[in-house]
Amino acid sequence: xxxxTEKPSDFxxxxxxxxxxxxxxxxxxxxxxxxxxGYLHIGHAKSICLNFGIARESGGICNIRMDDTNPTKEEAExxxxxxxxxxxxxxxxxxxxxxxxxxxxxxxFDRFYEYxxxxxxxxxxxxxxxxxxxxxxxxxxxxxxxxxxxSVEENLGLFARMKAGExxxxxxxxxxxxxxxxxxxxxxxxxxxxxxxxxxxxxxNKWCIYPMYDWxxxxxxxxxxxxxxxxTLEFEVHRPLYDWILDALELPEPHPHQYExxxxxxxxxxxxxxxxxxxxxEKLVNGWDDPRMVTISGLRRRGVTPxxxxxxxxxxGITKYPSMTDMALLEHTMRDEFNRTATRRLVxxxxxxxxxTNYPEGKTEELDAINNPEDAxxxxxxxxxxxxxxxxxxDFMERPPPKYFRLxxxxxxxxxxxxxxxxxxxxxxxxxxxxELSCTVDLDSKSGGPTAGRxxxxxxxxxxxxxxxxxxxxxxxxLFTVPEPDASGDFKxxxxxxxxxxxxxxxxxxxxxxxxxxxxxxxxxGYFALDPGSTAEKQIWNxxxxxxxxxxxxxxx
RNA sequence: UGCCUCGUGGUGUAAUGGUAGCACUAGAGACUCUGAAUCUCUCUGUCUAGGUUCGAAUCCUAGCGAGGCAGCCA
Numbered sequence: 205x206x207x208x209t210e211k212p213s214d215f216x217x218x219x220x221x222x223x224x225x226x227x228x229x230x231x232x233x234x235x236x237x238x239x240x241x242g243y244l245h246i247g248h249a250k251s252i253c254l255n256f257g258i259a260r261e262s263g264g265i266c267n268i269r270m271d272d273t274n275p276t277k278e279e280a281e282x283x284x285x286x287x288x289x290x291x292x293x294x295x296x297x298x299x300x301x302x303x304x305x306x307x308x309x310x311x312x313f314d315r316f317y318e319y320x321x322x323x324x325x326x327x328x329x330x331x332x333x334x335x336x337x338x339x340x341x342x343x344x345x346x347x348x349x350x351x352x353x354x355s356v357e358e359n360l361g362l363f364a365r366m367k368a369g370e371x372x373x374x375x376x377x378x379x380x381x382x383x384x385x386x387x388x389x390x391x392x393x394x395x396x397x398x399x400x401x402x403x404x405x406x407x408x409n410k411w412c413i414y415p416m417y418d419w420x421x422x423x424x425x426x427x428x429x430x431x432x433x434x435x436t437l438e439f440e441v442h443r444p445l446y447d448w449i450l451d452a453l454e455l456p457e458p459h460p461h462q463y464e465x466x467x468x469x470x471x472x473x474x475x476x477x478x479x480x481x482x483x484x485x486e487k488l489v490n491g492w493d494d495p496r497m498v499t500i501s502g503l504r505r506r507g508v509t510p511x512x513x514x515x516x517x518x519x520x521g522i523t524k525y526p527s528m529t530d531m532a533l534l535e536h537t538m539r540d541e542f543n544r545t546a547t548r549r550l551v552x553x554x555x556x557x558x559x560x561t562n563y564p565e566g567k568t569e570e571l572d573a574i575n576n577p578e579d580a581x582x583x584x585x586x587x588x589x590x591x592x593x594x595x596x597x598x599d600f601m602e603r604p605p606p607k608y609f610r611l612x613x614x615x616x617x618x619x620x621x622x623x624x625x626x627x628x629x630x631x632x633x634x635x636x637x638x639x640e641l642s643c644t645v646d647l648d649s650k651s652g653g654p655t656a657g658r659x660x661x662x663x664x665x666x667x668x669x670x671x672x673x674x675x676x677x678x679x680x681x682x683l684f685t686v687p688e689p690d691a692s693g694d695f696k697x698x699x700x701x702x703x704x705x706x707x708x709x710x711x712x713x714x715x716x717x718x719x720x721x722x723x724x725x726x727x728x729x730g731y732f733a734l735d736p737g738s739t740a741e742k743q744i745w746n747x748x749x750x751x752x753x754x755x756x757x758x759x760x761x
Numbered sequence: 762u763g764c765c766u767c768g769u770g771g772u773g774u775a776a777u778g779g780u781a782g783c784a785c786u787a788g789a790g791a792c793u794c795u796g797a798a799u800c801u802c803u804c805u806g807u808c809u810a811g812g813u814u815c816g817a818a819u820c821c822u823a824g825c826g827a828g829g830c831a832g833c834c835a
Binding site: 213214218237238239241271273274276277335336339340343344373374376377379386387388389390392395397398399400414416417418420421436437438439440441442443444464466471519520521523524525526527528529530532533535536537539543544548577578607609610618619620621622624651656660661662663664665725727728729751752753754755756757758 | 763764765766767768771772773774775777784785786787793794795796797798827828829830831832833834835
């Protein structure tokens with residue numbers, strides 16, 4: 205039931221354990237290498253938990269590295285958000301296993317260049333003058349480029365001129381000389397460098413040739429002394445090229461090794477960066493940190509905690525099977541944690557007034573309420589009670605269905621921490637809408653009082669009308685209406701029109717002292733977190749997740 | 762099409778040649794001053810066919826199915 209984040213086990217950790225046992229590596233060094241071209245999402249969280257988790261469990265190190273080799277896509281803004289998100293998730297858990305300040309592939313551009321020259325000298329790379337289309341066509345046919353057999357000197361000269369900016373974008377490339385007929389297309393003389401006359405977010409205009417992923421990534425791993433280079437399944441076919449580069453350069457051992465695992469898929473959501481950026485750009489959500497987004501910043505704003513996210517990552521495991529994880533598992537992970545940790549408060553989301561006709565006018569009582577029944581150390585607080593209250597509209601029905609045991613005309617219900625009341629009349633406006641409930645209170649039934657033990661089936665939450673404070677509450681629901689929005693057609697057509705509802709709530713006074721870092725359970729409703737846009741004058745709350753609601757299921761029957 | 766990888770209840774996973782287990786979900790019940798939590802119970806699984814073996818989810822072969830790759834993106 206509690207978070208079992210201490211001893212995960214999976215095929216990659218088995219390999220790590222073997223590597224250590226056999227002495228292949230003295231210390232494990234992993235890395236988390238995002239490209240700074242978007243915000244991190246829950247799939248990255250899985251990878252972060254894996255890479256930093258392995259470092260943490262094995263006494264190793266995990267580097268954060270910006271894979272910034274494509275100047276046309278990457279921006280400094282993203283670097284900042286990535287660092288914020290990684291630290292939020294890792295601090296207090298694996299922070300003493302972080303490999304210092306973030307590394308940048310762009311810091312190695314000079315060394316990549318030197319390695320490229322070395323590769324040319326070894327006759328294992330050549331400058332190719334074919335267009336992108338020609339390269340593509342030749343590769344499909346398994347046909348060798350006409351420039352494949354240029355001399356080392358000519359290649360060296362051409363490559364230097366590429367670097368010097370003598371050629372237009374796309375005019376030439378540097379290609380590895382491997383095997384134009386290889387069954388694995390990534391071995392058919394892959395491009396190592398392309399020409400891009402573009403300013404880079406860190407190196408400015410120093411370069412006009414930029415290394416491709418395979419070249420940069422493999423060498424970055426080697427330069428940093430990475431031992432286990434863990435990536436997602438789509439890079440599986442790149443592994444032979446990864447190994448080829450290390451061998452072709454005859455780099456001293458030990459070499460890093462690449463392992464692949466399945467990326468995360470979650471029901472009722474889209475996870476790919478491309479799709480998330482569409483939601484942002486087309487304003488279908490309110491930015492990258494919209495609480496309905498499965499970005500790390502969105503989840504954080506929604507109220508998800510690092511511990512819950514790590515527990516979730518542990519629970520889903522690491523495999524090579526491309527699975528579809530049920531959103532219900534994420535929700536369960538949050539409820540499980542918050543049930544143990546959240547401070548309870550009484551809040552009425554959709555208020556209806558209730559008047560206790562036999563309770564003295566002007567009288568106020570202070571009632572004791574428990575802050576967290578799961579945590580004895582959380583203590584108690586006082587809640588003011590009076591003649592006029594607010595209760596939830598849903599907690600009264602004039603003609604209730606079977607098994608409804610909240611308030612009804614002539615019926616009784618317990619007010620949590622207070623009295624048992626009876627509904628005498630539903631007061632209506634001219635249109636016939638119930639606008640107020642007229643009730644009487646059993647004054648002996650107060651919690652701790654003479655008839656407090658009297659059993660009534662229902663207990664509801666409430667708030668004293670004169671003491672209540674106001675707050676805006678954002679009720680979030682799943683962003684999509686179908687389990688697999690990108691299974692077919694346009695995922696945007698499945699957006700849930702009711703994924704956000706804002707209500708004006710009435711809150712018990714103690715909520716005014718709420719702290720942003722704390723999580724709250726509004727009793728019988730769900731778990732909530734203060735939005736960063738909240739102020740002392742105007743509280744704004746985000747619903748992180750509802751409580752399980754078996755009545756909602758029952759009512760649907 | 763070629764190459765690579767992967768198939769265990771509805772979902773996510775464990776079992777590393779020796780009793781198919783755990784969690785989520787769903788359903789039933791107990792308890793309840795949260796229709797929450799907690800507790801009990803139930804449903805449901807090794808893709809198929811051969812083979813090896815005393816014994817196969819596990820090893821082998823074939824088939825079927827799914828995913829990935831085939832950018833001068835990462």
